[in-house]
Structures are given as C-alpha cells and as structure tokens.
C-alpha cells in the first residue's frame with residue numbers, strides 16, 4: 001500500500017511493518033493538514049473585520065474543537081503505542097540467539113566500514129589496540145589467538161546470506177557514524193565507547209534485486225547517515241546478499257586465502 005510514497009525497494013522481512021506505519025502516518029497527517037488548513041481558511045473568512053468590527057471576548061462556546069483534539073490525540077497514541085513502540089521493541093528486545101543467526105561486527109571509522117566475521121569457529125578472536133595498523137590491520141585482530149586465526153575482515157564489503165537473521169554489532173573508532181541500508185529499513189548510530197546490536201533478515205539477494213529493479217549494476221549500499229567529517233560522503237560500504245551456498249563458498253574462499261597467507265598479514269589483502 002505504500003508504493004505511492006516512492007520508498008526504496010524493500011529487502012528485509014520486518015520492513016513491511018515500517019512501511020505500513022509510514023503510510024498510515026502520511027494518511028493521518030494529510031487528514032490533519034486538510035482539516036487544519038480548512039479551519040484556518042474558514043476562520044479567516046468567517047471572522048473577517050468587515051463582519052466583526054468589534055472583538056468578541058466570550059470566545060468559543062461549543063465543545064467541538066475539544067472533541068476533535070481528543071480524537072487527534074487518540075489516533076496519535078494508537079500509532080505510537082499500538083504500532084511504533086512494538087515494531088521498535090522487536091528490533092531492540094527480541095534479538096535472536098547467535099546460534100540461529102550470523103553475527104557480524106561492523107566498526108565505523110573516518111571514513112570506512114570495517115567488517116569482521118568470526119569464521120567457522122563462531123568465535124571472534126582477540127583484538128589488541130596496539131596491533132591496529134590503518135593499512136594492514138584496522139581492527140587490531142591478534143592473529144596469534146587461535147580463535148582469531150579464522151576471523152575474516154573486509155573493508156566496505158559486507159557479504160550476507162539471504163533469509164537468515166543477521167546481527168550487526170556496531171562500534172566506532174572515532175566519531176559517531178550511522179549504519180543505514182535503506183532497503184533493509186535499518187538505521188542505527190555507531191557510537192564511540194558503545195557496542196550496539198541491530199538485527200534484520202534480508203530476503204532479496206542482490207541478483208534478484210538487479211532483476212527486479214532492471215538495473216544490472218544495483219548494489220545495496222551502506223550510507224553513513226551521520227555527518228562524520230570532511231570525508232563523510234566517501235563513507236560508502238556495499239552489501240552483497242547471496243544465497244546460503246554462495247555465501248558459504250565466499251567464506252570458504254576467504255578461509256583458503258587466510259591459510260595461504262598464514263594468518264597474520266592477511267588483512268593487507270582485503
């Protein structure tokens with residue numbers, strides 16, 4: 001029902017709820033706009049000076065305006081309590097267990113997105129601030145930790161399997177950034193000092209979306225949604241949504257590369 005709003009194509013399971021809410025808010029605001037605009041024009045004409053040369057100090061005596069104000073407040077309360085808060089609560093409260101989801105760490109910095117997967121062992125290995133090297137190891141992954149040996153890191157490239165819950169854990173190395181993928185209907189700030197999870201289930205692969213939009217070059221894009229510095233406009237990441245098998249193959253290839261390069265130093269080649 002929200003095609004008329006011209007929203008970006010939808011590619012996550014929870015997005016329809018958000019779109020419908022945005023649609024209802026627009027309809028309600030249109031009614032308020034027409035109602036208030038109409039009342040304003042009525043008042044301008046009805047209370048014009050030529051018809052009311054002397055001010056009337058009694059004011060309004062009917063209760064109609066109070067009833068309409070109560071009506072507006074009730075509809076707003078229903079939108080907020082009945083729809084907006086439950087949708088928000090599902091995002092922040094009902095995060096699926098990591099065993100049923102793919103966990104990805106996403107760390108913003110001026111001006112890039114650092115992506116990290118735990119690899120086949122499902123454990124994010126140790127990181128050490130002393131190991132951070134902006135060129136070769138932007139996250140300071142300690143490859144001497146056994147759990148870190150299979151950690152896969154990329155810069156500005158987020159690979160995701162379709163139809164699986166994704167938990168993106170957001171962090172920032174410097175200033176506030178914001179993870180925004182319009183097609184997934186997610187937007188969450190990454191704040192220095194905080195670790196903030198956000199989850200969603202992407203349900204349209206990049207290939208399907210290319211066919212659907214008729215644009216063979218379509219890419220899901222992470223646009224940093226907080227003005228984070230002079231290079232803010234360059235802070236673009238790309239999301240590739242693949243079938244489960246394709247994603248597994250990508251992960252296997254990354255593991256093979258890591259083995260070949262012997263862990264440490266592998267990050268240079270991302």
Ligand SMILES: [Cu+2]
Pocket residue numbers: 108109111176177178224225226227228232235
């Ligand atoms: Cu940014």
